Amino acid sequence: MPRAKDRTLLKPTPELASVFFALGDRTRLQLIAVLCAGGAFSIAQLTANTAMTRQAVTKHLQVLAEAGLVHHVKVGRERLWQFEPVQMEAARQSLEIIGRQWEQALGRLKFAMESDGD
Amino acid sequence: MPRAKDRTLLKPTPELASVFFALGDRTRLQLIAVLCAGGAFSIAQLTANTAMTRQAVTKHLQVLAEAGLVHHVKVGRERLWQFEPVQMEAARQSLEIIGRQWEQALGRLKFAMESDGD
DNA sequence: TTGAAGTGCAATAAAACGGTTGCGTAACTG
DNA sequence: CAGTTACGCAACCGTTTTATTGCACTTCAA
Numbered sequence: 001m002p003r004a005k006d007r008t009l010l011k012p013t014p015e016l017a018s019v020f021f022a023l024g025d026r027t028r029l030q031l032i033a034v035l036c037a038g039g040a041f042s043i044a045q046l047t048a049n050t051a052m053t054r055q056a057v058t059k060h061l062q063v064l065a066e067a068g069l070v071h072h073v074k075v076g077r078e079r080l081w082q083f084e085p086v087q088m089e090a091a092r093q094s095l096e097i098i099g100r101q102w103e104q105a106l107g108r109l110k111f112a113m114e115s116d117g118d
Numbered sequence: 119m120p121r122a123k124d125r126t127l128l129k130p131t132p133e134l135a136s137v138f139f140a141l142g143d144r145t146r147l148q149l150i151a152v153l154c155a156g157g158a159f160s161i162a163q164l165t166a167n168t169a170m171t172r173q174a175v176t177k178h179l180q181v182l183a184e185a186g187l188v189h190h191v192k193v194g195r196e197r198l199w200q201f202e203p204v205q206m207e208a209a210r211q212s213l214e215i216i217g218r219q220w221e222q223a224l225g226r227l228k229f230a231m232e233s234d235g236d
Numbered sequence: 237t238t239g240a241a242g243t244g245c246a247a248t249a250a251a252a253c254g255g256t257t258g259c260g261t262a263a264c265t266g
Numbered sequence: 267c268a269g270t271t272a273c274g275c276a277a278c279c280g281t282t283t284t285a286t287t288g289c290a291c292t293t294c295a296a
Contacts, residue, residue, distance in 0.1 A: 021142030026135045036216045038223025077263040077272050085220050095210035098154045102203050105156025195242050195293040
């Protein structure tokens, strides 16, 4: 019987890296900050807040979309973009796992030091 | 009296983006995975696991170091690298905040729908 | 002291990124 | 229908990343 539950070790997947990559840009982080506040915004609306072109914003949204962080719905001639929390939560959990691994490693180190007696 | 505690909104800082940028690469994610398991490894050791040059690994470690995710200590002629959890925990928290904002936005939407009656 | 191990720094070079401009197309509006 | 709004696609360009190679330097060990 496979024990999938035991698999708490970090296994870096290509997708995970792409999520972090998408978040690793100030402009895209700003877009996420706007979208996670709840609305569904058109590209024109999202561009209005920035100092760049509509096409630049479009490209950033595509990067976010490929990472699964946002998605869009077509309404008339507009394309409304929304936040999509699933992948970001996965990324958050992966950071949590790394943090836990580190804590466990520290625990082992401390135990070894106590056993050895300095 | 300032109410710093109320400031739960996401404020994207340059550093935050640089942390995500550092994590947004498969090789660096792999390095983090190795380092967070607890040891202090030399560049030669870390290179042994990969298919690239020592210098390439060095550059990746520098990117991680600039983001505050790792640090090193010189021991003899070796440079031993270690995981540094502070910045990563900050990044994790920022993702948590975004997730919470999204949940709150969903809550408001639901409330508005109930009030409006469809 | 000579040699090998572990590393840093600089000069590349190819690829990817971030942004722009130009043009074409669907959809709303008078 | 004509004009405008909202947008996609493709070409392009400067900058940054990513990885390599070559050489110099420090440290350990025989």
